[in-house]
Structures are given as structure tokens and as C-alpha cells.
Amino acid sequence: MSTLIIEGLRAAVDGSEILKGVDLEVPAGEVHAVMGPNGSGKSTLSHVIAGRPGYEVLGGSVRIDDVELLDKPTWQRAEAGLFLAMQYPTEVPGVALRDLLSASVRTPEDPAEIGERMRIEAERIGFGSQFLERPLNVDLSGGEKKRNETLQLGVLRPTFAILDELDSGLDVDALRMVSQRVEEETQEHGLGVLAITHYSRLFEQLKPDVVHVFADGRIQESGGPELATELEETGYERWVTAPAAASAGLPDDPFADPLA
Ligand code: ADP
Ligand code: MG
Secondary structure (H helix, E strand, O other): OOEEEEEEEEEEEOOEEEEEEEEEEEEOOOEEEEEOOOOOOHHHHHHHHHOOOOOEEEEEEEEEOOEEOOOOOHHHHHHOOEEEEOOOOOOEEEEEHHHHHHHHOOOOOOHHHHHHHHHHHHHHOOOOHHHHHOEEOOOOOHHHHHHHHHHHHHHHOOOEEEEEOOOOOOOHHHHHHHHHHHHHHHHHOOOEEEEEOOOHHHHHOOOOOEEEEEEOOEEEEEEOOHHHHHHHHHOOHHHOOOOHHHHOOOOOOOOOOOOO
């Protein structure tokens, strides 16, 4: 059984260090939630794992078992079994979803079977099959883009999926279908999931084994599923050392009377 191993991962963007030593292990078949305040570096973490250009890796390792991913281009990381559902999926004019998926399947498989899998996956998450012929994500609503990411996951069957706010932009019914589909994939094919979110509602269908609190560039605390509910009630105050306003040199209360 495979494990996604992140060790001492440090990365900078535009000269400032955003990831300050991330340690995380996700065994296949498990769901690990990553919850944290805005701007804490969650998307940066997902981008650095997937190999998006523009980030400077300062140290550490990201492996699937003993295969180091950090020295590989993104397509080879995907080939090794990694999948990223982006917070803001990219629009790709001129490339139909069907063609993208046909070109992306990991092992050479019967194209007819892949076509059939696309049809089945679209049906499972209530996604119109007309989207298969349309250019990737172009003019799709936020929710449709998230269904699109989920369909890709179902067809490609990665070993590990990073879901960056898969729940954002989805209405309750779509959220139920999409999170249920990912949960099924953990059971049907032993998918390992790193699910980044603000809201515990994602976890009504998608059952987390471990919940991690991510703040200030690293994992601050890990616990069971109950931690997700607790976080939603109490917020992240406990883990945030310097409020954004203070670190920017602004007064705590911008409306306070300066003469008072
Ligand atoms: P989160 O997903 O937790 O809300 P992000 O990873 O998107 O946070 O961002 C973390 C920090 O890095 C933020 O302060 C953000 O402004 C900064 N950042 C992210 N990407 C870039 C970039 N390309 N250039 C400059 N700053 C960036
Ligand atoms: Mg983000």
C-alpha cells in the first residue's frame, strides 16, 4: 500500500517563505483534512506538491513511497499517481475535456472503455455529458468547474488526490454528490486524499481519518474528525500568532480614534 510523504517542506514565493516545514503522511485509502485561515499557505502547499511553476522550494521532500516528486515535472508527478483539484481550475480554450482525459489516462487502455468511464462518471456526479465536448472549464460556473475536477479524478483514478477547496462554489446537492463520489473512490480504489477546506460540511460524506490545523506555514496540530467541528466553532485564533493587520503595521482597529 502506498503512502504520500511530505517531510520538512519549505517553499517561498516572491522572496517570502510561505511553507515553513510541513510534515504530513497520507496512507492510501485515508482522508486527511487540512484546515486553516485564509492566506496561511494551503494553496501554496497544494501547488508546490503538484509542481506549479513560480515557487522556490527551499528544502524538504515530497514522495510517493520512495519516489521523490520534487525533482520531477508536473506530468511525471501525475504519472506517479498524484492528482490536484485546483481551488481555481484553469480554463483551457481549444482543449475538450474528452481529449484531455483520453490523453491523460495513466496506462494505455482501450479508448472505448475510457469513453464509457467518462459517461459513467458524469452520471455519478450529475454532470451533463455535453461538457465532455466543450473546452476545458471555459465559461463554466464555479460549481461546474468543481464537478469537472471530480469527474477527472473519477476517470483518471489517481493514487493520491489533493482537493483544494473542492467545496467552494458548490450548492448543497452538488456538494453531497461530489464529496460522496470522492469518499467512494477511497473505498473502491484505495484513493488517499488531502482535503483542504474551511468548512466541516465537506466531511458529512467524505469521512476524514485525521484533521490537521494548518497555520503560519506548517501543521500546528492534528486530531480526529471532531477537530473539524471544533475549528468551525472556535476559529483559528489559537494558532494565529500575528494578526494580518498587526504584521502589516496597521492599528488593530482602523476605525479607532487616533487621539483617544
Ligand atoms: P491559502 O490558500 O491558505 O488561503 P495561499 O497559499 O493562497 O493561502 O497564500 C499564502 C500567502 O502567499 C498569501 O499571503 C498570498 O498572498 C501569498 N502568495 C501566494 N501566491 C503568491 C504569488 N504568486 N505571488 C505573491 N504572493 C503569493
Ligand atoms: Mg487557498
